[in-house]
Amino acid sequence: MSIESQSDPAQLGRWLQEAARRDAVAFRSLYIATSAKLFGYALRILHKRELAEEALQEGFVAIWHNAGGYNAQLSAPMTWMATIVRNKALDVLRRGDAALDGDAVPFDDDIMNALHDPKATPIESLQISGDAKALAYCMSLLEGRQRQAVGMAFFHDLSHSEVAQQLTLPIGTVKTWIRRSLEKLKTCLAQRERA
Missing domain, CATH: 1.10.1740.10 (RNA polymerase sigma factor, region 2, helix turn helix motif)
Known part of the structure; x- marks a missing residue:
């Protein structure tokens, strides 16, 4: 060839x-x-x-x-x-x-640029940036496999059964991980908002 x-x-x-x-x-x-x-x-x-x-x-x-x-x-x-x-x-x-x-930054400027909405006003851009950083921080607190399951479900819009198939896990485990992870994210984001 x-x-x-x-x-x-x-x-x-x-x-x-x-x-x-x-x-x-x-x-x-x-x-x-x-x-x-x-x-x-x-x-x-x-x-x-x-x-x-x-x-x-x-x-x-x-x-x-x-x-x-x-x-x-x-x-x-x-x-x-x-x-x-x-x-x-x-x-x-x-x-x-x-x-x-x-030594690597999990949520750096390249990611922030990828999340940037070119149609957003300057104030909306600041809000998106702050929300993205808060979410990135809270996601980093989740355990690796749980974080991966949440990411697959929400960043890639996969169903629970598709996530289970990709991770080769029982669907019940995936549903539990995602539910618990969302509860942790909600608590973390609420704490950051109050701070």
């Missing part, structure tokens, strides 16, 4: 179409052709190799599951995949995984 064919948008699009039909060979070709560039993209966001690897892996799982939803009229294949990997990298930051090593 030549380098030109690896970066050819038409070829990447064909591999995505074949991956949508669950062709593992095409998916592997897609991975080989794009993983280095997508890893570099995730690394620029996360600044840590192991976190970028995690985001890349989660990104390719999402690409495999959502390849059927790719629309060539809306974006180039690489743009579509880079968006998925970017979102997975931001998820890693939201979960606070980047803060586990102590």
Whole structure:
């Protein structure tokens, strides 16, 4: 396989179409052709190799599951995949995984910029910024797997059964985790509002 064919948008699009039909060979070709560039993209966001690897892996799982939803009229294949990997990298930051090593900031300026509403007035922007920081702080207080379940349910709009399937947990456990986590978030946010 030549380098030109690896970066050819038409070829990447064909591999995505074949991956949508669950062709593992095409998916592997897609991975080989794009993983280095997508890893570099995730690394620029996360600044840590192991976190970028995690985001890349989660990104390719999402690409495999959502390849059927790719629309060539809306974006180039690489743009579509880079968006998925970017979102997975931001998820890693939201979960606070980047803060586990102590020197990364889990909710930095890149995240705040991603949450920025360009139509918001300056006062609304300040409110959104303050609310986002408060939520990020309260989310960081949740245990890792519970934080992940809440993030999947609310940041990715997954149902409880979809979260349970992705985390390979019983649905009752996921429902309990999400309910308890929401109670903790509500209490934490109320305390921060009073402070």
